[in-house]
Amino acid sequence: MDYYQKLWNILNEGDGEKWENLTKIRKQEVDISLYRYDNDNNEDINKIKERKNRMAPLEDYRMKIYGNGKLVLRETHTKELNGKNIDVKNESPLIRNGKTKGVSFYPVKLYLPIENNDFVIIRH
Numbered sequence: 001m002d003y004y005q006k007l008w009n010i011l012n013e014g015d016g017e018k019w020e021n022l023t024k025i026r027k028q029e030v031d032i033s034l035y036r037y038d039n040d041n042n043e044d045i046n047k048i049k050e051r052k053n054r055m056a057p058l059e060d061y062r063m064k065i066y067g068n069g070k071l072v073l074r075e076t077h078t079k080e081l082n083g084k085n086i087d088v089k090n091e092s093p094l095i096r097n098g099k100t101k102g103v104s105f106y107p108v109k110l111y112l113p114i115e116n117n118d119f120v121i122i123r124h
Contacts, residue, residue, distance in 0.1 A: 003110070003119045004093055005058060011094065011106060014052030016045030023108075023121050054097045056081060061093035 010018045020027075027044075031037065061074050078088045082097040094106035110119040 004061070007094055007106070007108070008055055008058045011048065011051070011096065012053060012055040014049040016048035019048050020045050026108075026121055051096055054099075056095040056097055056103060058093055 010022070060076050074088050074091055074093055076089060078086060081088065081095070082103050083101040084103070086103060088095065092105045092107040094108065095103045096106065097103055108121045111122045112119050
């Protein structure tokens with residue numbers, strides 16, 4: 001659970017470089033599958049920086065392996081979030097508020113390598 005707090009802090013602080021480093025494996029796989037070989041990482045880093053201090057509170061989730069491959073999901077329904085009715089049950093606990101209304105999710109799939117104490121983001 002501390003790992004999601006770490007991810008939340010990185011996103012909320014707008015630390016694009018750290019986020020880029022943590023999602024490197026996932027991005028490489030996506031870029032290869034989409035035949036994108038000249039992806040501009042600076043653009044992605046800047047997007048994270050622009051979204052500083054816009055993360056919704058990290059709450060109401062439990063770390064658990066589910067049959068559909070998701071490790072962490074929200075457990076209850078939310079009726080209103082950032083001025084919009086959104087049901088976040090079974091979504092990622094990492095939610096960013098929009099500039100004026102609504103939200104977007106940071107769904108991540110994690111892997112814990114052997115002999116490692118920290119998760120690695122491997123999928124989106």
